[in-house]
Amino acid sequence: xxxxxxxxxxxxxxxxxxxxxxxxxxxxxxxxxxxxxxxxxxxxxxxxxxxxxxxxxxxxxxxxxxxxxxxxxxxxxxxxxxxxxxxxxxxxxxxxxxxxxxxxxxxxxxxxxxxxxxxxxxxxxxxxxxxxxxxxxxxxxxxxxxxxxxxxxxxxxxxxxxxxxxxxxxxxx
Amino acid sequence: xxxxxxxxxxxxxxxxxxxxxxxxxxxxxxxxxxxxxxxxxxxxxxxxxxxxxxxxxxxxxxxxxxxxxxxxxxxxxxxxxxxxxxxxxxxxxxxxxxxxxxxxxxxxxxxxxxxxxxxxxxxxxxxxxxxxxxxxxxxxxxxxxxxxxxxxxxxxxxxxxxxxxxxxxxxxxxxxxxxxxxxxxxxxxxxxxxxxxxxxxxxxxxxxxxxxxxxxxxxxxxxxxxxxxxxxxxxxxxxxxxxxxxxxxxxxxxxxxxxxxxxxxxxxxxxxxxxxxxxxxxxxxxxxxxxxxxxxxxxxxxxxxxxxxxxxxxxxxxxxxxxxxxxxxxxxxxxxxxxxxxxxxxxxxxxxxxxxxxxxxxxxxxxxxxxxxxxxxxxxxxxxxxxxxxxxxxxxxxxxxxxxxxxxxxxxxxxxxxxxxxxxxxxxxxxxxxxxxxxxxxxxxxxxxxxxxxxxxxxxxxxxxxxxxxxxxxxxxxxxxxxxxxxxxxxxxxxxxxxxxxxxxxxxxxxxxxxxxxxxxxxxxxxxxxxxxxxxxxxxxxxxxxxxxxxxxxxxxxxxxxxxxxxxxxxxxxxxxxxxxxxxxxxxxxxxxxxxxxxxxxxxxxxxxxxxxxxxxxxxxxxxxxxxxxxxxxxxxxxxxxxxxxxxxxxxxxxxxxxxxxxxxxxxxxxxxxxxxxxxxxxxxxxxxxxxxxxxxxxxxxxxxxxxxxxxxxxxxxxxxxxxxxxxxxxxxxxxxxxxxxxxxxxxxxxxxxxxxxxxx
Numbered sequence: 001x002x003x004x005x006x007x008x009x010x011x012x013x014x015x016x017x018x019x020x021x022x023x024x025x026x027x028x029x030x031x032x033x034x035x036x037x038x039x040x041x042x043x044x045x046x047x048x049x050x051x052x053x054x055x056x057x058x059x060x061x062x063x064x065x066x067x068x069x070x071x072x073x074x075x076x077x078x079x080x081x082x083x084x085x086x087x088x089x090x091x092x093x094x095x096x097x098x099x100x101x102x103x104x105x106x107x108x109x110x111x112x113x114x115x116x117x118x119x120x121x122x123x124x125x126x127x128x129x130x131x132x133x134x135x136x137x138x139x140x141x142x143x144x145x146x147x148x149x150x151x152x153x154x155x156x157x158x159x160x161x162x163x164x165x166x167x168x169x170x171x172x173x
Numbered sequence: 174x175x176x177x178x179x180x181x182x183x184x185x186x187x188x189x190x191x192x193x194x195x196x197x198x199x200x201x202x203x204x205x206x207x208x209x210x211x212x213x214x215x216x217x218x219x220x221x222x223x224x225x226x227x228x229x230x231x232x233x234x235x236x237x238x239x240x241x242x243x244x245x246x247x248x249x250x251x252x253x254x255x256x257x258x259x260x261x262x263x264x265x266x267x268x269x270x271x272x273x274x275x276x277x278x279x280x281x282x283x284x285x286x287x288x289x290x291x292x293x294x295x296x297x298x299x300x301x302x303x304x305x306x307x308x309x310x311x312x313x314x315x316x317x318x319x320x321x322x323x324x325x326x327x328x329x330x331x332x333x334x335x336x337x338x339x340x341x342x343x344x345x346x347x348x349x350x351x352x353x354x355x356x357x358x359x360x361x362x363x364x365x366x367x368x369x370x371x372x373x374x375x376x377x378x379x380x381x382x383x384x385x386x387x388x389x390x391x392x393x394x395x396x397x398x399x400x401x402x403x404x405x406x407x408x409x410x411x412x413x414x415x416x417x418x419x420x421x422x423x424x425x426x427x428x429x430x431x432x433x434x435x436x437x438x439x440x441x442x443x444x445x446x447x448x449x450x451x452x453x454x455x456x457x458x459x460x461x462x463x464x465x466x467x468x469x470x471x472x473x474x475x476x477x478x479x480x481x482x483x484x485x486x487x488x489x490x491x492x493x494x495x496x497x498x499x500x501x502x503x504x505x506x507x508x509x510x511x512x513x514x515x516x517x518x519x520x521x522x523x524x525x526x527x528x529x530x531x532x533x534x535x536x537x538x539x540x541x542x543x544x545x546x547x548x549x550x551x552x553x554x555x556x557x558x559x560x561x562x563x564x565x566x567x568x569x570x571x572x573x574x575x576x577x578x579x580x581x582x583x584x585x586x587x588x589x590x591x592x593x594x595x596x597x598x599x600x601x602x603x604x605x606x607x608x609x610x611x612x613x614x615x616x617x618x619x620x621x622x623x624x625x626x627x628x629x630x631x632x633x634x635x636x637x638x639x640x641x642x643x644x645x646x647x648x649x650x651x652x653x654x655x656x657x658x659x660x661x662x663x664x665x666x667x668x669x670x671x672x673x674x675x676x677x678x679x680x681x682x683x684x685x686x687x688x689x690x691x692x693x694x695x696x697x698x699x700x701x702x703x704x705x706x707x708x709x710x711x712x713x714x715x716x717x718x719x720x721x722x723x724x725x726x727x728x729x730x731x732x733x734x735x736x737x738x739x740x741x742x743x744x745x746x747x748x749x750x751x752x753x754x755x756x757x758x759x760x761x762x763x764x765x766x767x768x769x770x771x772x773x774x775x776x777x778x779x780x781x782x783x784x785x786x787x788x789x790x791x792x793x794x795x796x797x798x799x800x801x802x803x804x805x806x807x808x809x810x811x812x813x814x815x816x817x818x819x820x821x822x823x824x825x826x827x828x829x830x831x832x833x834x835x836x837x838x839x840x841x842x843x844x845x846x847x848x849x850x851x852x853x854x855x856x857x858x859x860x861x862x863x864x865x866x867x868x869x870x871x872x873x874x875x876x877x878x879x880x881x882x883x884x885x886x887x888x889x890x891x892x893x894x895x896x897x898x899x900x901x902x903x904x905x906x907x908x909x910x911x912x913x914x915x916x917x918x919x920x921x922x923x924x925x926x927x928x929x930x931x932x933x934x
Contacts, residue, residue, distance in 0.1 A: 057798075065794040067878045073802035080809050099904070103897045110890055125886040145882040148889075152882075155893050159900040160806065166907045167813055 024082065026089030036085070043085035047094065050078030058153060068149035072156025079157075083164045091164055099162035106154030113147045183265070184258045190269050191251035194276045198244040201237060208237050209631050215286065229348055231286035234631030238482060239283040239411050242489045243404055247276040249607040253497055254395040256604035257504065264309045272399065275301040279404045282411065288337040288347045291412070292330070295376070298405050299326045305400065306392040317696075318388040324696055325375050325385040333372025339365035352419035353635070366423050369416065370430065377409025377463045379437045387456040394500030397452065398493050401459050407485065410463060414470035414481060418635040421473025427559040430471030435567035437464025442574025446672055451499045451509040451586055455492065458535075458578055462488045465571060469550055472559055475630075475638035480549030482629030483645060487542035487615065491531040494611035495582070498528050501605065502586060505598045511581075516591030523605050525587050530612035532583055534619070536576045536662065541619040545645045547572065551654045556640045569661055576665020577672055584669075622646050720836050727839045734846050740853035750790050757783040770815050778808035795877040 023040050054074040061067030082094040117126035127144040134140070204214070215231040232240070251272060258265055278301060281294030299322075307319035341347040343365065344357035357365075373379075378386035386406065390397055400406065413430060420426055441461030448454035466488065469481030501524060502517055503509045518525040534541035537548075554565040618625060626645040649655075711718060745751050760780035767773040781804035788797035881889050 061878050065798045065877075067795075067881070069881075070798050070802060073799070073806060076806055077802065077809075080806060084809060084813060100901070103900065107894060107897050110893060114886070114890060125883075125890070127883060127886075143883075145886070148882050148886060152889070152893060155897055159896055162900045162904045163810060166904045167810070 024086035024090045025093040027086035029089040030087040039085040043081045047078040047082055050074050068152035069156055072153040075157045076160030095161055099158045102154050102158030106151045110148050110151030184255050187251045187255040190273055191248045194244040195248035201241050208232055228290050229287040230284045232284050236283040240280050243279040246489055246493050250395045250399045253607035257395050271301050271304045282408050286349050288341050292334050296330055302400055302405050305396045306389045315391045318391045320696055321388050322385045325382050329372045329375035332368045336365040336368030363424050366420055366426055373409040373412045377406050378460050379433050380440055383460050387453050390452045390456050398496035410466040410470050417471055417473050431468050431560045431564055434464045434467035438571035442571055445578040449511045454582055455495055459492055475633045475636045476553035476643040478633035478636050479629050480546050480553050483546035487534055487546045490611050490615040491534040494531040494608045497608040498524055501600045505600050507596050511585030515589035518587030519591040520597050527608040527612040532579045534615040536579050540647055541615050545622055551657050555654055572661045573665045576662055577668040580669030723840050724836050727843050730843055740849050742849050753783050753786045774811045
């Protein structure tokens with residue numbers, strides 16, 4: 001989702017490839033008055049961090065506060081920051097996925113998990129806990145409801161992205 | 174998968190789609206000897222066992238007949254569609270998928286052995302036909318026609334469902350195969366029969382429900398060919414045939430079926446004679462034929478049922494063929510108006526041949542299937558069926574009209590010299606394949622009366638036979654029937670020759686006979702009613718709308734909550750809670766008093782964070798986390814939006830401020846009451862000990878998460894689905910106005926419709 005290594009847009013002929021463009025790939029499309037170096041630098045730093053936090057929240061959700069919804073919200077916050085700092089173009093660079101695809105994939109995953117329960121054990125949304133014992137690592141219990149959680153995560157990100165894209169629609173013109 | 178294919182392979186994917194009904198057709202053919210020998214296959218799958226609902230499916234002789242038609246003609250139509258849609262690229266996947274679903278639903282009707290299963294399949298065909306006729310809803314005409322078909326068939330479909338329920342309760346079973354043994358009778362059954370017949374009449378476009386069918390001609394030709402020849406409209410007559418063994422003796426059944434059927438046959442034939450559009454002519458012809466089928470399949474004698482089964486096959490073959498022929502003419506000549514066509518017969522002898530063969534079957538010339546059916550029909554009403562000579566006279570009149578409009582069709586489509594100026598693209602060979610197969614099938618099957626007899630008599634045997642057993646044959650010896658049959662042809666040809674002189678009569682008679690006006694009035698009336706409700710319930714401005722919604726919530730909740738009494742609140746667990754609550758209160762007051770929106774938003778965010786702190790203090794970290802994240806998200810979104818909103822607007826409401834305050838205060842009071850009532854509940858909810866007990870083994874020690882993703886996963890799934898729908902809808906609405914420049918774009922259907930409804934209101 002993060003496009004830090006991406007060379008970014010080839011550049012607007014008006015502004016050229018200023019060094020600042022490397023900070024946020026889409027930000028140079030904004031009016032100079034709307035830009036804030038502080039905010040852009042902050043977004044550049046915080047967005048990857050937010051992704052890490054989201055991953056942490058997702059994994060830790062089994063034992064502590066967190067889970068798919070919270071993780072999705074944190075991913076959404078990261079995107080929101082990019083939108084606020086770099087404008088709609090930068091949001092596009094940060095998340096190329098179509099929100100509809102995210103929503104659909106998430107719903108399909110969550111519903112598919114439910115149906116898989118029917119097929120495998122006869123009960124809707126029935127899950128079990130897989131006891132994993134990988135080499136070199138300590139044994140680990142992985143509940144199959146993780147799949148469901150991933151679906152929720154995708155939907156949450158999709159909704160946030162949808163809202164942000166919608167807000168940005170008029171700026172795009 | 175199906176939706177995806179056309180984008181990869183274009184119209185050719187219709188050929189791949191045709192494999193599915195084609196395979197089903199072959200399978201059904203293989204099963205045919207066993208089914209006719211009386212070995213009916215049945216399955217019964219529990220559906221909702223608590224309600225005693227079962228999915229009962231059974232392949233018997235009658236179901237086999239319809240399923241063969243539906244899959245066979247379905248496969249051919251799909252093959253045809255590959256060429257028909259050759260130049261179109263958009264919405265093909267949709268059309269293809271809906272057609273396949275349609276075939277499936279029709280097979281469902283054919284094999285359903287449970288009234289309620291049949292109803293589900295029935296309504297599925299209604300939905301599919303709506304989608305197919307609307308064809309994406311890109312033209313107003315298509316939308317109107319689709320709505321008409323939907324209104325005519327769903328409204329009566331509900332009547333039919335009610336009839337099914339009454340009948341099933343009275344008979345003690347919903348199994349169709351068990352109905353005949355139960356012999357339901359009595360006043361309730363009489364009512365049920367009327368309701369069921371209303372549904373069947375509407376689906377099969379009988380008088381007075383017929384207008385939706387010609388209107389549906391705006392759909393692409395493969396769709397109309399399939400809907401109106403082989404499939405959906407057959408559902409009504411099929412239902413009548415299905416229930417005739419059990420219900421034909423019930424009081425209003427025979428008079429209703431025979432009278433309505435004959436009226437439909439004569440009206441359809443007469444109206445067909447006056448058409449100038451080939452497709453509409455065929456549509457009225459279909460109405461006439463459906464009336465004929467209704468009479469035969471509902472009459473309740475063995476001979477009539479044999480005639481009905483034969484005509485069912487004949488009609489599917491010749492009418493599908495003719496529709497496909499018209500589609501090719503339309504494609505190749507660019508018109509299907511009789512006045513504009515000339516010389517088609519000279520340009521495409523193959524097309525002419527197909528049409529002649531199909532028409533020969535339609536008017537009942539030997540040795541086509543139509544001939545066998547018509548002879549049997551005349552025999553049935555000549556001897557013993559309900560109505561006797563009167564019904565026989567009606568059938569003869571209907572057949573005379575059939576001959577006349579068939580002549581008009583052939584002459585209108587094919588006659589005349591080939592004008593060099595006339596536009597004509599020669600159709601590719603594959604395009605012609607489907608009509609050729611259908612036309613030849615009519616002749617080939619007609620030459621096998623014994624086998625055909627075997628097929629249709631298996632079902633007809635369930636009905637009483639007052640005379641000597643009738644068998645299909647090409648020659649029964651000289652009798653009144655032969656005289657009538659020959660007379661019908663002669664008079665029909667004569668009528669065709671003079672029909673032009675009847676044109677003024679046509680104009681006058683056609684007027685009152687159409688119920689199109691009534692149908693449209695119903696549609697317009699419901700739209701107006703909706704607009705009225707919309708105007709009186711919905712406010713135009715968002716704040717008013719919100720106020721009304723909130724007020725409704727307050728009133729409804731208060732009715733429930735206030736009688737419970739106001740519980741005495743438990744002050745606090747730790748003094749910190751009081752501190753935080755005081756902060757939140759102060760923040761709320763600030764939000765109300767601050768004049769700048771941005772500041773108000775900031776303070777509102779702070780209040781939200783304080784609420785999260787309350788959650789933490791109460792020992793609900795999960796809740797607190799989500800509250801914090803949502804609060805942050807909404808706050809930043811808020812700021813993003815406020816940057817774009819005109820500053821003063823939201824705060825400048827000179828009037829109604831007092832009312833607003835009242836609504837707000839009452840809502841606040843209500844929420845307080847709700848919280849207090851909830852908090853004063855000391856009984857633990859029943860499942861909570863189980864949750865706590867079981868959760869560690871079940872996914873993780875975090876009970877909240879386990880509840881969300883395990884115990885209450887279905888709730889979560891439901892909520893998440895709502896979220897997806899809401900997000901998509903909101904994004905769609907907002908994007909529509911911002912992307913396309915909102916009200917300035919006059920071509921945008923959405924804005925136009927909004928304007929219309931405003932004006933109506």
